[in-house]
Amino acid sequence: MTIPRVEMKNVRKRFGDNEVIKNINLKVDDNEVVVLIGPSGAGKSTVLRMINGLETTTSGEILIDGDDIAHAGKSINQMREKIGMVFQHFNLFPNMSVLDNITLAPVELGIRNKADAVTQAKQFLEVVGLTDKADAMPASLSGGQKQRVAIARALAMHPEIMLFDEPTSALDPEMVGDVLGVMRRLAKQGMTMVIVTHEMGFAREVADRVVFFADGELLEQGTPTDIFDHPQHPRLQQFLKQVLNV
């Protein structure tokens, strides 16, 4: 079999004396959609950020296609090129237009010339349904539009893995559908994705596997049916009761 896209081996993370990730082992296979769920402070964002090296690891290995990103040194930039990340607060670059947001990295890194990058950026804008916003400045967009631009920006690097950290939590409810729609299509096309979300319906629908975290520990994982219909761990049962009854 092929090696997993992402493999976390005995990963620990400490902030000062506070151990927030406790010996985690997690694999993500090619084309797999993995959804991370868990209460606030469980360490979901930290795990996601460690996968593309935004957060250092205290111990353990994080292999991306077999290479350890936790000890990558300078080659971390090349490794990141194939890992797209979408943030809760979009983090679009406010000093440049939507088009420039999308073309910046491919052009700066010499992957594409400017003309190609622009053509391609327009294609990705079409994918996220924002063809008419190419020349807009980020400040003039709604939250849902911003998040879709952020997805297009990540896609422009042709990533092999996409990480989403609560991409819809900062959005008004009527915007959530558009963003989830884009993600759903990506999943269908076979993109390898790791998603942190509180949208349980969406998780059940797109996930190949759901992983439950609490207090920095991976407590349970399985298919959506396993997790949502037959939860084993008391913490998971309690968590689901809370989020589904709201």
Add this chain to the structure above:
Amino acid sequence: MKRKWLWSTLVAGFVALMVGFVPQPTQAATESYTIGTDVTFPPFEFANKQNQYVGIDIDLMNAIAKQQGFKVTIKPLGFNAAVQALEAGQIDGVIAGMSITPERQEKFAMSDPYYQSGTVMAVAKDAKIKGLSGLRGKRVAVKTGTASADYANAQKKKYGFSVVTFDDSNNMYQDVMTGNSAACFEDKPVMQYGIASGMKLKIVGKTTMKSDYGIAIKRSESATLLKKVNAGLKALKANGQYDKIVRKYLGNGSEAAQKKKTAGTSETDRSFMGLLKSNWGTLMSGLQQTLWLTILGILCATIVGVLVGLLGVVPNKFAQGAATTFIYIFRGLPMMVLALFIYSGVPSLINEKIPAFVAGIITLTLNEGAYTAAFVKGGIAAVNPGQMEAARSLGLPWGKAMRRVILPQGIKIMVPSFINQFIITLKDTSILSVLGLLELTQTGKIIIARNMEGFKIWSMIALIYLIIITLLTWLSNWVQKRVNAA
């Protein structure tokens, strides 16, 4: 390709600094000496109506140089600055109505005496004080580092007065005329000349502390310059030229003769416009010097400040420590201390003269650069950290992310601070007058020392500063608009 940008900026910064350190070329053919003098110490040195330096010291020094066949440049640095510059080896000698004292003989090579003076006490014209005994409980003005000051300090216990020191004679006279101080102590010829020029003071009591004036020469020039000066003095005294020079300024000592002398040095039209017109050229050359200092200062300080500021945000403990230390030291030091340290402290260490202008630019670069670095660092830190994370997550290296994403946003935050710093730099150039640089403030001091029109001249100077600051503000606001539009 992208690296080049950073390097060229770095190199430009270093070149700017190094050019400043290149020592001035020295003439080889005829010996050339730099002699420091006081800003105003009439009749020994003062600026005449055309703002040329004249006086017994100036004429005598030029005559000696001519007689002995060497070149001399006389720099009105102010008494203390001149003495400090001589100690630091920045200049070769000082002629400034300087009494020959054992301390000075120890420090410098003193020439043969060229004028006998003594200390007198002067009070306001309408004052009732008759002598030292009338000073109990009063304040007395003296000029720093003079023999008269030593005398006053020696007497203050016995006669129960306090002493306040001034850097030049005119401020001291003013203090007595306004009644802040009851009396001042001054060398006799100077006092006589001052009173004859219209100072509302009178001499009371006897002449004490008779002393001889000599020219102070750098110790290392004992065998050369000192010999020439003494030989020149002797020759001038013998051929009558010396007497001619002294008579030119002090006449036969009668009041009528004094009046005639001073007429040549004082302005005729004393209205604001009249004074502005007669001093226009001098003011403009002072302004020019101020502008040069400001422009070069801003340029160097901005380059250094931006580099140090960036160093402060590089993810490297060493770099950050270096930047923090730089900011801590040069923002912490008062600018005047820094200026004097660079101008007269450093040269005695490295055994290399630093011209006053260069010392001024280095001072501005370090001081204003530290402030600039602090707000550059702060401006970058104020950019949402999510921006750097988003840029890095796309695979952009730190430098590219900084340049394309963080800096453009940070600069917008910094623009108002930059404008503020430019204006502060312009104002701070006035502090560099302590180095004797003939910038606007020093120019003002000199003009006022001559014509005593403090209110009008300082008004002019203030107005000029305000006009330039207004222009600078307009320019900056225009730039700010363009940055924000971009």
